[in-house]
Amino acid sequence: MRDARRTSPRLKPGVKRAQILEVATEQFGRHGYEETKWADVAESVGIGSTALYHYFESKQHCLYEIIGKTVFEFREQFDRRVAEHDDWGEALVAVLRGGFNLTGWEILRLRVVTAEHTRLGVHSSLPREEAARASARANKRDLEFAWGTFLARGMEQGLVPERSPQLLTRAVIGLYNSVWVWYRPGGSLQLDDVARFYIERQLDILGCDPEDAARWLAAAA
Amino acid sequence: MRDARRTSPRLKPGVKRAQILEVATEQFGRHGYEETKWADVAESVGIGSTALYHYFESKQHCLYEIIGKTVFEFREQFDRRVAEHDDWGEALVAVLRGGFNLTGWEILRLRVVTAEHTRLGVHSSLPREEAARASARANKRDLEFAWGTFLARGMEQGLVPERSPQLLTRAVIGLYNSVWVWYRPGGSLQLDDVARFYIERQLDILGCDPEDAARWLAAAA
Numbered sequence: 001m002r003d004a005r006r007t008s009p010r011l012k013p014g015v016k017r018a019q020i021l022e023v024a025t026e027q028f029g030r031h032g033y034e035e036t037k038w039a040d041v042a043e044s045v046g047i048g049s050t051a052l053y054h055y056f057e058s059k060q061h062c063l064y065e066i067i068g069k070t071v072f073e074f075r076e077q078f079d080r081r082v083a084e085h086d087d088w089g090e091a092l093v094a095v096l097r098g099g100f101n102l103t104g105w106e107i108l109r110l111r112v113v114t115a116e117h118t119r120l121g122v123h124s125s126l127p128r129e130e131a132a133r134a135s136a137r138a139n140k141r142d143l144e145f146a147w148g149t150f151l152a153r154g155m156e157q158g159l160v161p162e163r164s165p166q167l168l169t170r171a172v173i174g175l176y177n178s179v180w181v182w183y184r185p186g187g188s189l190q191l192d193d194v195a196r197f198y199i200e201r202q203l204d205i206l207g208c209d210p211e212d213a214a215r216w217l218a219a220a221a
Numbered sequence: 222m223r224d225a226r227r228t229s230p231r232l233k234p235g236v237k238r239a240q241i242l243e244v245a246t247e248q249f250g251r252h253g254y255e256e257t258k259w260a261d262v263a264e265s266v267g268i269g270s271t272a273l274y275h276y277f278e279s280k281q282h283c284l285y286e287i288i289g290k291t292v293f294e295f296r297e298q299f300d301r302r303v304a305e306h307d308d309w310g311e312a313l314v315a316v317l318r319g320g321f322n323l324t325g326w327e328i329l330r331l332r333v334v335t336a337e338h339t340r341l342g343v344h345s346s347l348p349r350e351e352a353a354r355a356s357a358r359a360n361k362r363d364l365e366f367a368w369g370t371f372l373a374r375g376m377e378q379g380l381v382p383e384r385s386p387q388l389l390t391r392a393v394i395g396l397y398n399s400v401w402v403w404y405r406p407g408g409s410l411q412l413d414d415v416a417r418f419y420i421e422r423q424l425d426i427l428g429c430d431p432e433d434a435a436r437w438l439a440a441a442a
Binding site for chain 2 (some may be wrong): 031032034117118119121163164167170171173174179181204207
């Protein structure tokens with residue numbers, strides 16, 4: 001990171017861009033998106049506001065990229081975990097467990113994403129910002145679609161009661177997102193305990209047979 | 222409402238105040254909190270920004286009052302519904318059903334509250350705004366505490382498996398709040414269908430016996 005700070009934006013634009021995203025995520029997560037001044041992000045990465053504009057049209061453009069990237073990574077991990085398991089239930093548990101396998105920075109990032117993702121609904125008049133917004137929305141739809149088709153396969157195998165895959169997807173993701181509103185690392189609750197509790201509740205929502213669920217959890221332990 | 226608009230703020234401050242809260246809720250809900258200009262709210266209720274300041278120190282002060290009032294009303298309804306039913310399960314179903322017994326304006330209000338309630342975590346330097354923030358937070362804690370003690374009584378009666386009442390409260394409320402992120406009246410899904418689906422999932426999360434749950438739902442129908 002130290003080298004990246006000394007590098008001119010023109011030489012390694014990808015490095016500088018990644019650095020801005022990382023610092024912005026950290027500051028949005030710690031102090032709140034609204035409370036973070038865009039100029040402070042520029043100062044933290046050691047560039048002026050003109051250079052910053054080279055990478056992001058606005059603070060909101062940067063936020064949209066953070067959300068889009070986060071959701072894209074969730075989708076990649078989702079696909080990878082599903083591909084790694086032949087057993088549907090073991091794939092499900094791997095995906096649910098993966099959702100809580102997080103670094104402190106990733107928890108901060110989820111706090112930003114879950115607190116601010118409703119902004120994706122508002123059309124932007126800045127062209128690059130609007131493109132980032134549209135891309136983040138598309139990534140969100142893709143992730144929901146992947147979940148929906150995965151749940152439909154579980155229904156087909158008789159492992160999940162027949163229900164609307166779309167509503168069930170929203171319920172499982174909605175419950176998961178709600179954790180990052182209140183969870184703070186270093187508080188009285190350990191992430192492992194929160195994970196165990198919430199994964200069981202996600203399995204409850206899906207209506208999986210408790211014996212099936214216990215077997216999948218044991219197999220993945 | 223027409224009469225209220227003609228009334229001087231000095232004569233009926235409560236009426237004007239309620240009118241500002243109503244119009245602000247509507248505009249925050251339709252256009253987004255960030256996207257709504259405070260001056261537009263003033264104009265819609267027919268007062269100048271100096272008169273507006275008489276009622277609210279800032280747009281955020283108004284938001285905090287909206288959140289605090291909404292949570293307070295939820296708490297009142299919670300207490301009333303619990304008091305109206307001797308049977309624990311029937312009280313539970315009455316509370317869950319009540320959560321979806323909403324007018325279009327109340328849905329808009331919930332959209333504002335669930336999208337913006339994370340702002341309650343950030344201390345304010347304006348005295349009246351800070352008082353409204355602290356009051357809204359206290360109302361939220363009171364509602365969670367009421368839920369927690371209610372769930373503990375259900376556990377005591379053997380109707381809910383023994384689990385952390387605090388985490389269970391957060392999970393049930395978190396799932397409920399997630400609906401208002403995406404639900405739009407007049408869309409392809411009817412509120413009644415969404416309510417039925419989500420109430421069943423809330424009962425799943427609580428771990429209630431399906432036969433018990435079916436009986437409570439039938440008794441309350």
